Amino acid sequence: MTGFTLADLEARIAERASASPEESWTAKLIAAGPERAAKKFGEEAVEAVIAAVKGDRAELIAESADVLYHLLVVLKSRDIALQDVLSQLEARTARSGLAEKAARSG
């Protein structure tokens, strides 16, 4: 597939959020509440870490997809738009990560 973006996935999640929890994983997670979605996101993140440490490329790609999908579900469950996260990232492009870290640690 080409041209598929995180914004497309966000729209798909918003669409499925109102489906029946019996037929949609997204709806099931959202119905279970932000804590459940966050727990699932954490589990997927750990699986991505394990794949990265192992150096298993295919597994890391698959687990990264799970992480991104579940992060978007967490954001949806807390009514945060992907654009809010992107705006935060855009603001950070004004300076390097090292300069930002130095400013934070005082």
Ligand SMILES: N=c1c2ncn([C@@H]3O[C@H](COP(=O)(O)OP(=O)(O)OP(=O)(O)O)[C@@H](O)[C@H]3O)c2ncn1[C@@H]1O[C@H](COP(=O)(O)O)[C@@H](O)[C@H]1O
């Ligand atoms: N990208 C995804 C996506 N990635 C992962 N998953 C689901 O995330 C779940 C978690 O997988 P695991 O194997 O870790 O967990 P599990 O063993 O099934 O669950 P547990 O019982 O252990 O909690 C699986 O059911 C996967 O199918 C996803 N479910 C949905 N999407 C997207 O959301 C759309 C809508 O899906 P539905 O909401 O299910 O219609 C899909 O068309 C996709 O575009």
